[in-house]
Amino acid sequence: MFKCIFSSKKLYGYLCGGLSDIDRLKVEAHLDTCAKCKEKLAQMQMILSTLEKKAPPQPDESFWHDFNVELDRKLNEQLVPPIILKRPLAYRLNPAFAYAVVLIFTLIVTGYLFQPQFKALAIAKEDAALAQEITTLAEISDETILRGEYLDNEIEEIDLINAIEQNTG
Amino acid sequence: MHPEAENNEAVLIENIKQGQRSSFDSLVRLYRQSGLNIAYNLVGNLEDARDVLQEALMKVYLHIQGFQQKSKFSTWFYRIVTNCAIDFLRKQKRSRRVFVEFQPEEEEEREIQIPDSRFAPNEILANQELNHLIEAGLARLSEKQRLCFVLKHQSGLEIKEISEIVKCNPATVKVHLFRAMESLREELAKYLVK
Numbered sequence: 178m179f180k181c182i183f184s185s186k187k188l189y190g191y192l193c194g195g196l197s198d199i200d201r202l203k204v205e206a207h208l209d210t211c212a213k214c215k216e217k218l219a220q221m222q223m224i225l226s227t228l229e230k231k232a233p234p235q236p237d238e239s240f241w242h243d244f245n246v247e248l249d250r251k252l253n254e255q256l257v258p259p260i261i262l263k264r265p266l267a268y269r270l271n272p273a274f275a276y277a278v279v280l281i282f283t284l285i286v287t288g289y290l291f292q293p294q295f296k297a298l299a300i301a302k303e304d305a306a307l308a309q310e311i312t313t314l315a316e317i318s319d320e321t322i323l324r325g326e327y328l329d330n331e332i333e334e335i336d337l338i339n340a341i342e343q344n345t346g
Numbered sequence: 347m348h349p350e351a352e353n354n355e356a357v358l359i360e361n362i363k364q365g366q367r368s369s370f371d372s373l374v375r376l377y378r379q380s381g382l383n384i385a386y387n388l389v390g391n392l393e394d395a396r397d398v399l400q401e402a403l404m405k406v407y408l409h410i411q412g413f414q415q416k417s418k419f420s421t422w423f424y425r426i427v428t429n430c431a432i433d434f435l436r437k438q439k440r441s442r443r444v445f446v447e448f449q450p451e452e453e454e455e456r457e458i459q460i461p462d463s464r465f466a467p468n469e470i471l472a473n474q475e476l477n478h479l480i481e482a483g484l485a486r487l488s489e490k491q492r493l494c495f496v497l498k499h500q501s502g503l504e505i506k507e508i509s510e511i512v513k514c515n516p517a518t519v520k521v522h523l524f525r526a527m528e529s530l531r532e533e534l535a536k537y538l539v540k
Contacts, residue, residue: 186524193498195505195520220531220538227476228499233383234392241378245371248400252407 188218192225355419362410370407377420378403380501381427387500388431388493390481398434402427417510424503425511428493479537483530494519495526 190196191204208215355376361369381402385395405426413422484492493512497503498519505523509516531538 185528189524189527190520193523217531220535221527223476223538224480224527224530224534225499227473227480230473231477231500233500234386234395235379236382236392240396244378244396244400245374248374248403251400251404255404255408 185214185217188214189221192218192221356415359410359413359415359419362407373406374403377423380420381423384424384427384497384501385431387496388428389434394434398430399427401434402430405430418507421507421510424497424507428497428511432489432493476534476537479534480530483533484526486533487526487529490514491522491526491529494522498523 187196187200187204191201196204208218355373358369358373362373378399381399382395385398385402386392389395389398402423406423413419484495487495490512494508497508497511498505503511505516505519509519512519
């Protein structure tokens with residue numbers, strides 16, 4: 178038995194009316210002699226006729242009324258977005274930025290509050306320096322006084338010696 | 347489309363660009379059914395199709411300024427619907443077409459739509475079962491193949507329009523269509539008894 182090599186594509190084209198006149202005649206001539214292709218064509222016809230019998234839905238007006246109402250609602254939601262209350266400014270700041278602001282504020286407040294104490298500390302430091310200077314000067318003058326007394330004593334000795342020499346001379 | 351209708355559509359689009367919601371409502375009324383059909387054929391049930399269509403129409407309104415009218419509005423709109431449906435299915439992470447359940451009211455509607463007593467119940471059942479099998483087969487196709495097949499054979503769009511929606515050339519669309527059909531036929535061959 179010969180295997181039919183006739184193109185199934187031509188059979189489908191014949192069924193859908195997409196063939197030229199010459200091709201259509203060729204298919205018809207082949208169908209007269211080939212039972213297998215006839216069977217294929219019949220199967221294709223059955224599939225298409227079953228699909229054609231399946232009627233699309235024909236909804237009534239109430240369906241379309243509800244459809245339009247819902248469509249309007251969805252369009253309005255898209256076109257007019259709902260009002261959203263914004264959170265207070267503080268809660269919308271970047272946390273790192275917020276912490277930096279708080280830190281700087283704290284430093285400023287601390288500086289302002291402890292300013293007199295800082296001044297007192299500075300004065301105390303100045304006093305301490307002054308006191309040190311005074312002490313140093315006092316030590317120097319003590320030494321000077323002692324050296325002066327020593328010199329005075331020497332001078333007195335010299336004067337005494339001179340006086341004695343004059344008296345004996 | 348009738349030239350007068352096209353002109354009206356162009357006027358509506360210009361008014362929507364100016365912000366007129368009433369013109370947008372008119373445009374929705376023109377395209378809602380065809381948009382719902384495409385969404386339904388892709389996602390498989392009415393509730394999800396409604397959500398997909400609403401999302402698509404919202405995108406149309408919000409991005410209407412970007413529509414330059416170089417292509418037809420229908421092509422642009424169907425592309426948005428298709429993309430929304432694809433996004434929806436990807437979010438679901440499963441193909442809803444495999445797990446489409448028969449709603450009791452759909453069965454009743456089907457029976458009402460086919461009141462002819464010549465149809466035997468077992469034929470209706472066979473048709474429903476075949477429908478399920480086809481749906482399952484479509485779920486196993488690649489995304490492009492399924493898209494092209496559904497847009498062509500369920501939504502009734504032309505190949506040129508499909509090529510603009512899926513952004514590939516018409517020859518590629520034809521290849522996708524043929525491969526989808528061949529895959530379905532091979533899978534369902536044992537069920538498709540004469």
